[in-house]
Amino acid sequence: MSDLAPARAPIDWTGIAFAALLSLVVVVPLVVVGTWAFTEAWRYPNVIPQQFGLRFWNQTLTRPDVWAALTLSLQLSTVVTLLSAAICLPAAYAFARMNFPGRTFLFFSFLAGHAFPKFGLLIAIAAIFLQLNLIGTFWGVVLIQLVGTLLFMIWIPVAAFQGVDRRMEEAARDVGAGPFRVFWSVTLPQAGPTIAAALLLSFVGTFYETEGAWLIGAPGIRTMPVLMISFINNQMVIQFGAVLSVMLWVPSFIALMFARRVIGGGAFARGFGG
Amino acid sequence: MAWLIIWPIINAIGRTIWRPDADGNAGFNLSSYTFFFSDQYSINNLTITLWTTGMCAALLLAICMPIALYLRFSQGRLPAYVQALAIFPMFVPSIILAYAFIRVLGPNGMVDILLNWVGLPKIRTPYLTPWGPVIGLVWDNIPLTVLILLSGLGNIANPAIEAARDVGASRFQVFWHIILPRISNSVLVAISFAVLGIFSSFTLPYLLGPASPEMMGPFMNRTFREVNDPLNAITQAVITFCFCIAFGLFYVRSVARNQGK
Numbered sequence: 001m002s003d004l005a006p007a008r009a010p011i012d013w014t015g016i017a018f019a020a021l022l023s024l025v026v027v028v029p030l031v032v033v034g035t036w037a038f039t040e041a042w043r044y045p046n047v048i049p050q051q052f053g054l055r056f057w058n059q060t061l062t063r064p065d066v067w068a069a070l071t072l073s074l075q076l077s078t079v080v081t082l083l084s085a086a087i088c089l090p091a092a093y094a095f096a097r098m099n100f101p102g103r104t105f106l107f108f109s110f111l112a113g114h115a116f117p118k119f120g121l122l123i124a125i126a127a128i129f130l131q132l133n134l135i136g137t138f139w140g141v142v143l144i145q146l147v148g149t150l151l152f153m154i155w156i157p158v159a160a161f162q163g164v165d166r167r168m169e170e171a172a173r174d175v176g177a178g179p180f181r182v183f184w185s186v187t188l189p190q191a192g193p194t195i196a197a198a199l200l201l202s203f204v205g206t207f208y209e210t211e212g213a214w215l216i217g218a219p220g221i222r223t224m225p226v227l228m229i230s231f232i233n234n235q236m237v238i239q240f241g242a243v244l245s246v247m248l249w250v251p252s253f254i255a256l257m258f259a260r261r262v263i264g265g266g267a268f269a270r271g272f273g274g
Numbered sequence: 275m276a277w278l279i280i281w282p283i284i285n286a287i288g289r290t291i292w293r294p295d296a297d298g299n300a301g302f303n304l305s306s307y308t309f310f311f312s313d314q315y316s317i318n319n320l321t322i323t324l325w326t327t328g329m330c331a332a333l334l335l336a337i338c339m340p341i342a343l344y345l346r347f348s349q350g351r352l353p354a355y356v357q358a359l360a361i362f363p364m365f366v367p368s369i370i371l372a373y374a375f376i377r378v379l380g381p382n383g384m385v386d387i388l389l390n391w392v393g394l395p396k397i398r399t400p401y402l403t404p405w406g407p408v409i410g411l412v413w414d415n416i417p418l419t420v421l422i423l424l425s426g427l428g429n430i431a432n433p434a435i436e437a438a439r440d441v442g443a444s445r446f447q448v449f450w451h452i453i454l455p456r457i458s459n460s461v462l463v464a465i466s467f468a469v470l471g472i473f474s475s476f477t478l479p480y481l482l483g484p485a486s487p488e489m490m491g492p493f494m495n496r497t498f499r500e501v502n503d504p505l506n507a508i509t510q511a512v513i514t515f516c517f518c519i520a521f522g523l524f525y526v527r528s529v530a531r532n533q534g535k
Contacts, residue, residue, distance in 0.1 A: 014344055015352040022341075022359035025413070029374035030366065032384045036377060044382040045390040104530075111529055113279045114467075115522035117474030119491040120511035124282035127289070127504045147278055208367035211476045215495060225369045225477075232373055232481055242377075245370045256365045 036242035056239035057247075066244070069227040076138070076213075076223060077206040080145045084202055087146075088153035089195065095154070096161035110154045113147050119211055121147070126215050136220040144212035149202040156201070160194035161187070197259035204252045224248060283515065286508045293505075306509040318487035320513070322404055326479070326489060327472045330411045331465050334419045337412065338464070342423035343449070346430075357420075364417035368410070372481040375410055376401060406482035407489060411472050418471075419464045426460025427453070463528045466521035474514045490514050 035049065036042065040056070042049035060066055088110075094100070095107050113121065125144055126135065134140030164187050172182045210225035218226050224244070231241040290307070294300045310316045338360075345357050363371070378384045380401040389396060400406045430453060438448050454461075476491035483489060488496070490510060498507035515522075 012348065012350075012352050015348060015356060018341060018344060018356045019352060019359070022356060026359050026362050028384070029371070029378045032377050033370070033374045045387055047387055047391050108526055108530070109277075109280055111526070114470065115525050116279075116283065117470055117490075117514045117518050119474035119476045119494060120514040120518075121279065121282065123494045123498055123507050123511040124286035125278065126498060127508050128282055128285055130504055143278065150279075208369065210367075210369050211491075214476075215499065218499075225367070228369045228373065229477075229481070232369075232376065238377070241373050245373055249367065249370050252367075253365055260361075 033242050033245050036238055037246040039239065039242075056237070056243050059237075060240050060243040060247070063240075065222070065227060069222050069224045072222065073207055073224040076141060076145065077203050079142050080149060080206045081199060081203045083142065084146055084149040084153045085199060088150065089157055092154050092157035093161055096158045107154075110150055114151050118148075119215075122212055122215055129216060135216055138221060141213055141217040141221050141223070144216045145206050145209050148209055148212065149206060152198050152201045152205065156198035157191070157195050160191035160198075163194070164190045200255055200259045204256055207248075207252065286512055290505065290509045290512055306505055307513070309506070310509055310513060315487070316493075316510070319490060319493045322487040323473060323490045323514075324517075326404060326407055326411070327469055329408050330415065330472050331468050333408070333412045334415055334468050335461070335465070338416060338419040338423055339461075341416075342420050342427055343453070345420070345424055346427040360420045361417045363413055368414055368477045369481075371410060371414060372478055375406070375413075375482060379406075379409070401482060402484050404484060406484075407475070407479040410478035410482050411475060414478065415468050415471060418467055422460055422464040422467065423457065426457035426463075430456050459528065462524060466524045466528075469521045470518055470525065473518050474511075 037056070038052050038054065039049040040053040041051040091106075091110070095103065122144060125147065129135050129140050129144070134143065168190075169182050169186050172186050173179075177185070208225055209223075210229070213221065213223045214226050214229065217223065228241060228244055231244065235241065291302060291304060292300065293303050295303050295305070341356065341360055345353050345360075366374075376383070379399055381399050383399070383401075386396045386399075400409055434452055435448055438452050443451070474491045474494070475489065476495060479489035480492040480495070483492070490513075494507050494510045494514075497503050497510060
């Protein structure tokens with residue numbers, strides 16, 4: 001049955017044009033970076049590299065600054081994600097379920113970070129951190145990176161908690177389950193996957209956060225993106241940046257694919273007011 | 275926690291308008307703003323920022339609207355592939371994107387290699403010109419713009435469009451009279467988001483754009499970090515808030531409306 005329909009369907013030229021154009025614009029730059037990472041010699045005007053090899057992987061991975069930045073970035077992302085979860089998840093539950101005075105005001109103050117031009121906001125925060133001697137410190141960067149996680153960690157979990165079937169919770173309560181038991185056995189398993197996606201987005205987003213880390217942390221606190229900036233600006237060896245790009249981006253990309261369900265859904269765009 | 279956002283803004287406004295004058299007497303003082311608007315370099319930076327933001331917003335609408343319309347009214351594997359590609363840039367951190375663009379569009383980059391291969395002369399690279407950040411920022415903002423427009427288009431009922439088609443409306447007439455009025459809010463949200471994101475963007479303008487004039491993001495960063503002049507950096511930040519306030523308010527209103535649903 002299904003074989004008959006496509007044979008009669010007209011060719012989707014618009015779709016083919018979009019697919020071809022987007023493949024070219026979106027995929028080619030990344031393929032070029034990927035190729036550079038496995039290249040030992042690629043001189044203009046050769047269309048393909050003269051020599052492929054892994055020499056620069058070895059060189060990049062033995063650089064102490066790369067390891068220091070990687071360790072620091074992983075520490076920062078873990079601390080920021082855990083702190084953000086500790087602050088935002090209870091708040092998200094309260095926003096989704098409870099009615100309390102000032103609820104709307106508080107909810108919007110959490111989302112307000114996205115109603116201002118971000119770097120302007122970071123400068124305003126940095127000016128206060130300057131007085132508090134937080135510039136160039138680990139905790140200064142943690143605090144500024146927290147700001148970037150608020151939207152994901154509030155909006156997505158609020159949507160997740162709102163999506164939980166209230167009747168199942170009521171049914172559990174009717175058979176004598178306490179509030180904690182209901183949350184643990186009914187609410188959390190339903191909202192869990194979406195919240196896990198929010199945590200993942202938050203972790204990866206923090207790992208790549210460049211602006212706050214550069215403004216507050218550099219040069220003392222050197223995260224991976226900050227190191228990348230110095231590689232782009234000052235490093236003559238092209239491959240170092242390419243190797244770092246592939247090495248860091250591919251695992252995160254695979255992790256983000258798990259969170260795609262959340263992003264593809266309409267709820268994500270609605271979070272931005274769409 | 276919310277004070278991490280609201281307090282710095284109140285603080286920034288307060289510190290730039292209520293501060294000591296030359297004699298050391300604290301009071302209402304707008305001299306840092308006067309300096310900004312009388313300094314040609316600052317004006318040039320603001321102008322290039324406005325130009326980049328406007329150009330990006332226009333390009334984003336021109337690129338994303340047809341993609342969103344196509345995705346809304348098509349089904350099957352090809353649209354799914356197009357949607358996956360359109361959302362893909364969201365998964366690429368801007369630092370990696372900047373690096374990729376330098377390798378593709380920079381001097382002796384992939385575009386030059388391919389042009390040379392087919393016997394054409396090199397292009398004048400957009401890298402380190404005002405077009406460098408425009409290309410990067412448009413690339414970076416395609417996913418969110420498509421998603422927001424698609425979310426708006428999802429609210430349009432098929433019968434409304436079919437009825438218009440039945441009475442002989444052309445594709446353009448359907449778009450102009452039926453679709454556009456219904457998604458005008460989503461279009462404004464998409465533009466607001468793009469403007470708020472682009473106006474003070476840092477990474478892409480810093481790595482792909484010219485050193486002078488520079489966009490407000492790199493300008494604020496340089497004033498704060500390199501010139502070590504927090505007062506003027508905060509003044510610049512407050513000026514960016516003022517330029518974007520309408521878009522910010524619109525964003526908050528739209529989220530509020532969706533919350534009410």
